[in-house]
Amino acid sequence: MPTDIAFLAIAEAHQIYHWLPAALELARRSSVRVSVLAPSDTMLDLIGSYDPEGRLEPVRLTRPPLQPDSLFRQPSRFATLLLNHRRIARCPVIVTTEISSARLRHMPGFSSRMIHIKHGAGDRxxxxxxxxxxxxxxxxxxxxxxxxxxxxxxxxxxNVRVGGYPKFELKANRQRFFSDDKPVLLYNPHFDAKLSSWINHGPSVMAALESLTDWNVIIAPHVKLAQRVPPIVSAAPHIRVDMGSRHSIDMSYTMSADLYLGDVSSQVYEFLIAPRPCVFLNLDHHDGAGAAFSHWRLGQAIDSMDALAPALARANGLQAGFRDVQEAAMRDSIDQSPIPASQRQADIILDFLKGAA
Known part of the structure; x- marks a missing residue:
């Protein structure tokens, strides 16, 4: 009998990249049958685009009525779990990247083994x-x-194992998003209202970015922030705004930018797959000494938008001094073994299930 493993896809599209490589790797193994449970046809279509051989079995869950359905606006996770918990409970093994599914533990008749793949590698x-x-x-x-x-x-x-970062296996290639050869800055604000540089300081941030005519600027907020704030717009020809697209979640921008500008998003570690200059915005004057801000050691941290242009002018010259600490932080945050993360994660899951049998 094959081992049945179900991947639960009830979160927004950015989380798919953290479990899909492992699901595909497991599905290639003759002793494993892999299903994907989602309340969204849009999400199942995206997943299917990475599975041309049809190794994964898509299962369309009941979607709560009158709920949104797009890559970045999914039905309520809790409502989805309530509507589908009996169907989900029939799966002996459930793998997910989101924490809402922990509520299944409290639902009648639920006894499945639950595996969590932690998405992202941030510090907050x-x-x-x-x-x-x-x-x-x-x-x-x-x-x-x-x-x-x-x-x-x-x-x-x-029960906590290191498996690497499989999203790197699906990363996009470096691309040209502008017609000229000016350096590219990626601004990637987070959604956490207490920590985000955009929520409290959007107008001053935009004014500073629009003044950077020697740079091309990509503004690609975390997809959750993009759903919570009014659309970010700019008429400046050197600015590209992406409020949510495949480019914003498949590492197109982190692979293509020359400098990272952000606050607390874990995407800085995706950017640092290749060490490059970083600048961090501490516009609310947080005490940056805590572990939640440890990535601020990986570049310049500035506390006003007036300091941005001078920080950018210094960035390339200072990068040699940050390279070692960037590489050390990456080794601690993301274990890049020569064995692909998808294979490592698949082996960890099957070893766990064998031991738990």
Whole structure:
């Protein structure tokens, strides 16, 4: 009998890239049958675009009525779980990248084994939630997340494993998004209202970016921020705004930019797959000494938009001094073994299931 493993896709599209490579790798193995459960035809179509051989079995869950359905606006996760918990409970093994599914533990008749693949590799405290402790196995990108989950009592030495960062296997190639050869700056604000540089400072940030006529600028906010704020618009010819597209989630921009400008988004670690200059905005004057801001050591941190142009002018000259610390932070955050992360994650899942049998 094949091992049945279900991947639960009830989050927005950016999370797909963190579990899809492992799902495809498992589906290539003759002893495994892999299904994908989603309430969205749009999401199943995106997943299918990476599965031309049809190895994954798509399962369309019941979608809550009158709920949004696009890559970046999905039905309520809790409502989806309530409507479909009996169907989901029939799956002996469930893999997911989001924490809402921890609520399944409290639903009648639910006894499936639950595996969490932690998406992203960021530092903010919001990346560590109570729900992490509900999973039988958690797979993280690097030792940093393993260490922090265990220290917070959200996992143990036995059930938190390092599996690398499979999103790198689906990353887009470097692309030209502008017609000239000016350097490209990527501005990637986060959605956390307490930490985001855009929510409280959008007008001053935009004014500074529009003044950077020696740069091309891509503004690509975290997809959750893009759904929570009015559309960001600019008529400046050197600015490209993306409020949510495939480019904004498949590493097209992090691969194509020359400099990263952000606040607390974990995408800085995707950008640093190749060490390059970074500038961080601390416009609310946070104490940057805490672990939640440890990535601010990887580049210049500035506390006013007046300081942006001078920071950009210094960036290339200072980069040699940041390269070693960037590489060390990447090794801690994302374990880049020569063995592909998808294969490592698949092996970890099957080893766990064999031990739990």
């Amino acid at each position: 405290e919001g990346g560590y939630k109570k729900g992490h402790a509900a999973f039988d196995l958690t797979i993280v990108g690097g030792e940093k997340d393993r260490r922090r989950l265990i220290a917070r009592g959200l996992g143990t030495q036995d």
